[in-house]
Amino acid sequence: MNNLTSRSTAAGQGCRAAAADRLRHFGVSVTRPRVAIMEYLMEHHVHPTVEQVYSALSPEYPSLSRTTVYNTMKMLAEHGAVTLLTIDDRNLNIDENTTPHAHLYCTRCHRIHDLPLQGVSPLQASYAFTLDGHLIQQVHQYYKGVCRECQTDLNKEPLLTNKQ
Amino acid sequence: MNNLTSRSTAAGQGCRAAAADRLRHFGVSVTRPRVAIMEYLMEHHVHPTVEQVYSALSPEYPSLSRTTVYNTMKMLAEHGAVTLLTIDDRNLNIDENTTPHAHLYCTRCHRIHDLPLQGVSPLQASYAFTLDGHLIQQVHQYYKGVCRECQTDLNKEPLLTNKQ
DNA sequence: ACTTTATTTTGGAATAATTGTAAATTTCCT
DNA sequence: AGGAAATTTACAATTATTCCAAAATAAAGT
Ligand SMILES: [Mn+2]
Ligand SMILES: [Mn+2]
Ligand SMILES: [Zn+2]
Ligand SMILES: [Zn+2]
Numbered sequence: 202m203n204n205l206t207s208r209s210t211a212a213g214q215g216c217r218a219a220a221a222d223r224l225r226h227f228g229v230s231v232t233r234p235r236v237a238i239m240e241y242l243m244e245h246h247v248h249p250t251v252e253q254v255y256s257a258l259s260p261e262y263p264s265l266s267r268t269t270v271y272n273t274m275k276m277l278a279e280h281g282a283v284t285l286l287t288i289d290d291r292n293l294n295i296d297e298n299t300t301p302h303a304h305l306y307c308t309r310c311h312r313i314h315d316l317p318l319q320g321v322s323p324l325q326a327s328y329a330f331t332l333d334g335h336l337i338q339q340v341h342q343y344y345k346g347v348c349r350e351c352q353t354d355l356n357k358e359p360l361l362t363n364k365q
Numbered sequence: 366m367n368n369l370t371s372r373s374t375a376a377g378q379g380c381r382a383a384a385a386d387r388l389r390h391f392g393v394s395v396t397r398p399r400v401a402i403m404e405y406l407m408e409h410h411v412h413p414t415v416e417q418v419y420s421a422l423s424p425e426y427p428s429l430s431r432t433t434v435y436n437t438m439k440m441l442a443e444h445g446a447v448t449l450l451t452i453d454d455r456n457l458n459i460d461e462n463t464t465p466h467a468h469l470y471c472t473r474c475h476r477i478h479d480l481p482l483q484g485v486s487p488l489q490a491s492y493a494f495t496l497d498g499h500l501i502q503q504v505h506q507y508y509k510g511v512c513r514e515c516q517t518d519l520n521k522e523p524l525l526t527n528k529q
Numbered sequence: 530a531c532t533t534t535a536t537t538t539t540g541g542a543a544t545a546a547t548t549g550t551a552a553a554t555t556t557c558c559t
Numbered sequence: 560a561g562g563a564a565a566t567t568t569a570c571a572a573t574t575a576t577t578c579c580a581a582a583a584t585a586a587a588g589t
Contacts, residue, residue: 232556232566251546264554266568271547287454288505290576292546305499316497320484333480334513335469341452342506349498396537396585416575428583430539435576454547456575 215240227282234269237262242283242297248304248313250292288313288343301326301340307348314348379404391446398433401426406447406461412468412477414456452477452507465490465504471512478512 220240221231229235237258242249249257255270274295277283286294288306294313301323305314318326319342326340384404385395393399401422406413413421419434438459441447450458452470458477465487469478482490483506490504 230556230565234567264568266570268548268569269567272567285454287451290449290451290457293454305496305501307499308502314499316499318484320482329510332469332508334516335471335478335480335508336511336516337469337508338472338511339509340506341509342504344496344499344501345503345505346493347500347502352498352500394536394585398538414575428539432540432577433538436538 215244219243223282227277227280229276229280229282234262234265235273237265238270238273239277239282239297242295246296246298248286248294248296250294252292254295284339286313286341286343303342303344305344305346305348307351308345309347309351312348313343316344318342379408383407387446391441391444393440393444393446398426398429399437401429402434402437403441403446403461406459410460410462412450412458412460414458416456418459448503450477450505450507467506467508469508469510469512471515472509473511473515476512477507480508482506 217236217240220236220243223243224231224235224239238254241254241258245257251267251270251274254274255265255267258265258270274283274285274293278285281299282297284296284299286296286304288294288304289311291311298315301318301321303316303318305316306312307314318340321340329336329338331337381400381404384400384407387407388395388399388403402418405418405422409421415431415434415438419429419431422429422434438447438449438457442449445463446461448460448463450460450468452458452468453475455475462479465482465485467480467482469480470476471478482504485504493500493502495501
């Protein structure tokens with residue numbers, strides 16, 4: 202009841218307990234870098250790149266390695282805890298929201314927005330099925346275009362990349 | 366009528382006239398490397414990589430540069446003559462079939478198969494439209510899984526990559 | 530056909546995302 | 560605590576793609 206004694210559990214900015222729970226839920230052992238990464242993903246549902254995750258965590262966790270972020274992402278994807286998006290040909294984006302949904306990739310700001318799936322229900326898409334003899338394990342849908350925000354700014358600013 | 370005199374026009378393996386026509390149709394000027402590349406694409410609707418196009422043409426056209434293949438692909442994509450697929454995170458694949466359709470990416474053989482689009486008609490998808498305030502210019506749909514062929518071979522051979 | 534100009538191609542170097550590796554660290558079990 | 564197994568780390572290596580400046584080709588003008 203008295204949580205003043207355990208500062209680490211209650212006073213942290215983001216909830217690392219929830220991150221640890223999620224890791225356990227997907228059957229991966231809980232370690233410091235994994236919790237940090239998962240915590241970041243749970244607080245920023247914005248399809249970050251590996252670089253963004255790395256450089257966001259780096260200040261508070263200087264020994265974190267880029268390789269660990271890559272390895273962790275691949276591992277989490279294999280356990281179904283994240284989805285790796287290869288929409289932007291420059292680098293991969295991580296989606297912590299594993300409910301099947303579609304995306305809009307804005308060719309102006311390079312951000313990725315969520316949209317509902319078309320033609321398949323999210324429930325249907327979350328299980329494997331057969332199509333034309335092929336075993337389907339994941340459904341990916343995305344659009345390329347210009348996002349709402351960028352359309353209004355089109356004439357104004359020149360063009361802002363969300364990286365760097 | 367007598368085409369024995371003009372060997373180059375009639376006797377060639379693939380039809381470079383059709384390739385040149387297609388280039389003109391998309392409003393790009395006709396040059397030797399472009400014709401060679403377009404001809405290759407029209408004869409191999411198999412989502413080749415830049416490397417595959419390059420190394421296929423290289424023997425007959427030794428001065429061809431990889432850079433030219435890259436530049437040409439990007440240019441053709443801007444003119445709507447091809448679609449660039451960022452499905453395989455290792456490299457991009459070129460699709461000469463610009464009719465909107467879906468794909469299956471086989472995680473075993475890394476080949477990309479064509480499938481019909483779901484939830485959107487190809488006609489609908491071939492024009493820009495608005496969704497949730499966003500301007501949609503391209504519709505991309507693909508599945509990840511194991512293709513029909515690979516399922517039957519699953520126990521037999523270990524795993525064959527289609528590159529190299 | 531010949532010159533001039535603009536466009537395209539070329540090859541080699543540069544960039545940058547991702548992967549490989551071997552040593553160091555942490556975790557987990559007894 | 561002690562030791563095996565798993566994980567992380569730092570850095571090197573790889574590799575797809577881009578950059579660039581010179582060479583070649585195509586187009587336009589005389
Ligand atoms: Mn998403
Ligand atoms: Mn296709
Ligand atoms: Zn945008
Ligand atoms: Zn296959």
